[in-house]
Amino acid sequence: MLRKRVIPIVLLDGFSVxxxxxxxxxxxxxxxxxxxxxxxxxxxxxxxxxxxxASKQNRAIDKFTIxxxxxxxxxxxxxGGGIRSNDDIRELLKRGADKVAINTQALLKPAFITEAxxxxxxxxxxxxxxxVEEDDKxxxxxxxxxxxxxxxxxxxxxxxxxxxxxxxINNVTRDGSMEGANVELADIVSKLVSIPVIYVGxxxxxxxxxxxxxxxxxxxxxxxxxxxxxxxxxxxRMAMKNKGIPAR
Amino acid sequence: MQYCxxxxxxxxxxxxxxxxxxxxACHSAVDxxxxxxxxxxxxxxxxxxxxxxxxxxxxxxxxxxxxxxDSCYQAITMRDKxxxxxxxxxxxxxxxxxxxxxxxxxxxxxxxxxxQISGNRKSYKELVRIGFFKLGDCCWPExxxxxxxxxxxxxxxxxxxxxxxxxSQFEYGGPAAKKENNFLDRNWLEQFQMSGHRLSDVxxxxxxxxxxxxxxxxxxxxxxxxxxxxxxxxxxxxWDSKRNTDMCCSMGWNKNPDGPVEGAYxxxxxxxxxxxxxxHDYMKFIKYGYGRATDQLCIExxxxxxxxxxxxxxxxxxxxxxxxxKYIPDLMEYLNITxxxxxxxxxxxTNKMIFERDDxxxxxxxxxxxxxxxxxxxx
Ligand SMILES: [Zn+2]
Numbered sequence: 183m184l185r186k187r188v189i190p191i192v193l194l195d196g197f198s199v200x201x202x203x204x205x206x207x208x209x210x211x212x213x214x215x216x217x218x219x220x221x222x223x224x225x226x227x228x229x230x231x232x233x234x235x236a237s238k239q240n241r242a243i244d245k246f247t248i249x250x251x252x253x254x255x256x257x258x259x260x261x262g263g264g265i266r267s268n269d270d271i272r273e274l275l276k277r278g279a280d281k282v283a284i285n286t287q288a289l290l291k292p293a294f295i296t297e298a299x300x301x302x303x304x305x306x307x308x309x310x311x312x313x314v315e316e317d318d319k320x321x322x323x324x325x326x327x328x329x330x331x332x333x334x335x336x337x338x339x340x341x342x343x344x345x346x347x348x349x350x351i352n353n354v355t356r357d358g359s360m361e362g363a364n365v366e367l368a369d370i371v372s373k374l375v376s377i378p379v380i381y382v383g384x385x386x387x388x389x390x391x392x393x394x395x396x397x398x399x400x401x402x403x404x405x406x407x408x409x410x411x412x413x414x415x416x417x418x419r420m421a422m423k424n425k426g427i428p429a430r
Numbered sequence: 431m432q433y434c435x436x437x438x439x440x441x442x443x444x445x446x447x448x449x450x451x452x453x454x455a456c457h458s459a460v461d462x463x464x465x466x467x468x469x470x471x472x473x474x475x476x477x478x479x480x481x482x483x484x485x486x487x488x489x490x491x492x493x494x495x496x497x498x499x500d501s502c503y504q505a506i507t508m509r510d511k512x513x514x515x516x517x518x519x520x521x522x523x524x525x526x527x528x529x530x531x532x533x534x535x536x537x538x539x540x541x542x543x544x545x546q547i548s549g550n551r552k553s554y555k556e557l558v559r560i561g562f563f564k565l566g567d568c569c570w571p572e573x574x575x576x577x578x579x580x581x582x583x584x585x586x587x588x589x590x591x592x593x594x595x596x597x598s599q600f601e602y603g604g605p606a607a608k609k610e611n612n613f614l615d616r617n618w619l620e621q622f623q624m625s626g627h628r629l630s631d632v633x634x635x636x637x638x639x640x641x642x643x644x645x646x647x648x649x650x651x652x653x654x655x656x657x658x659x660x661x662x663x664x665x666x667x668x669w670d671s672k673r674n675t676d677m678c679c680s681m682g683w684n685k686n687p688d689g690p691v692e693g694a695y696x697x698x699x700x701x702x703x704x705x706x707x708x709x710h711d712y713m714k715f716i717k718y719g720y721g722r723a724t725d726q727l728c729i730e731x732x733x734x735x736x737x738x739x740x741x742x743x744x745x746x747x748x749x750x751x752x753x754x755x756k757y758i759p760d761l762m763e764y765l766n767i768t769x770x771x772x773x774x775x776x777x778x779x780t781n782k783m784i785f786e787r788d789d790x791x792x793x794x795x796x797x798x799x800x801x802x803x804x805x806x807x808x809x
Pocket of ligand 1: 434435436437438439452453454455456
């Protein structure tokens with residue numbers, strides 16, 4: 183069994199690191215360089231950096247900010263936000279990103295996933311999918327609304343078939359709540375596809391992260407408990423090892 | 431970059447929340463002046479204090495002090511207005527200034543007992559290094575010590591009540607749940623004072639936790655055994671920094687002898703540490719695009735002592751954003767680093783979205799004095 187990864191998720195609004203609650207209420211947490219250096223110190227497996235305002239503002243995540251972060255970031259770096267073309271991807275890879283995350287553009291133009299994977303290799307294309315829970319069902323969420331006409335599981339299968347190298351599932355309903363991740367969602371998605379799945383959303387403690395890691399997911403993405411409590415990625419890896427799950 | 435429509439604070443300030451174009455701090459100011467029932471809060475405060483108040487033979491509360499105008503006000507007020515018997519506790523800053531020492535002596539001269547906590551300075555230096563290079567904050571351990579040293583004394587001397595000053599989340603903006611809080615605990619410290627870093631992280635950089643005992647928040651067990659309660663005075667009475675300054679000055683407290691600290695607008699804040707006034711605030715400026723003058727002018731606007739227009743002009747005329755060279759050589763010598771390492775680190779922390787840069791390389795563009803060029807200014 184492959185080692186399960188613990189991935190801090192760092193959100194940006196163009197200027198600052200922030201943390202959302204249910205993709206809505208925001209807390210500004212300051213400098214991305216500071217956050218990166220702390221995670222560097224903690225020797226985490228990987229870092230995901232997403233500019234959540236880029237698509238809305240018709241721009242891509244700032245290449246110089248990425249250049250600054252990548253310069254001494256020891257961890258593999260996945261970068262997303264407003265990526266619309268292979269040129270955008272090329273620029274970010276040139277500035278030091280290892281992988282890119284595509285969300286809005288994948289929904290608008292699914293063929294883009296294939297184009298990107300063909301040019302840069304599937305291993306560097308992550309498709310990020312925002313999910314909401316409603317009446318015990320899961321739906322794709324985009325542009326502030328539930329995409330009722332799109333079946334989540336069909337979309338996930340399609341993303342895999344189109345050539346994505348990895349899927350990042352972001353649970354909007356539990357975002358920032360620190361009230362517990364949805365193990366069922368992690369389980370369903372990770373059994374559905376054979377490419378790696380990262381589950382993000384609602385992790386309440388290192389033990390909760392370990393419960394997610396018990397499913398087929400390859401990684402657990404975490405933000406709030408790292409920002410707001412004394413829990414560290416190392417605590418999460420320890421909790422996983424305590425359950426007999428291989429972690430670094 | 432968004433600025434508050436009432437004051438001149440940008441949305442880049444950490445923990446700042448904007449509603450309808452107005453920052454939290456300005457919303458709080460309205461509550462403070464018009465909505466909060468301060469008489470009711472004062473009754474509440476007296477109820478609490480009456481449970482702790484002694485007969486003067488022992489200390490019945492701890493006042494964390496820096497020697498600044500606010501902490502001197504807290505000590506004097508708790509004793510003279512509320513009839514308490516405070517023990518003042520100060521945490522030695524990174525590099526104490528002359529005027530800072532004078533003001534600590536002022537407090538003793540006012541008749542207070544003062545305990546000074548100076549933790550292991552060898553490890554402290556390593557934490558300054560971590561703060562400067564990893565967190566973009568040269569005074570990182572100072573922010574921690576200010577909050578842990580008094581709690582440590584509370585636990586060891588079994589003095590359960592701590593009186594902090596203002597609730598910065600209420601006065602300056604922060605998440606809703608913490609704004610209405612009247613107490614300070616370990617999680618408060620971790621959320622707001624530590625730049626996201628934890629003391630468990632410094633072990634990775636070779637600093638042993640055993641060598642920084644004064645910076646470790648006491649265990650829950652110790653805290654609960656004594657029943658440590660940290661209250662914000664600013665929750666129970668209307669906070670007014672000018673009132674605090676005026677009162678202290680009338681009693682012989684000292685403002686900064688050479689006028690405003692570099693980057694600041696007034697001459698009565700952040701006087702105790704050589705680096706907290708100048709460099710710490712400048713590092714804030716390069717990360718978030720605003721410095722100490724903005725902070726101070728916002729307080730003036732919210733107190734109704736200045737209009738927004740006057741503040742914008744005063745900001746233009748202030749030294750905010752100029753590299754504060756006065757005490758930088760002391761820091762370079764203290765950390766044994768070159769000027770290149772020093773400026774290189776500042777450039778790394780400079781927010782590439784906020785300042786002028788070369789469009790191809792991303793290289794920062796500076797003026798002939800080596801100062802950054804702002805792309806945004808409150809209009
Ligand atoms: Zn404001």
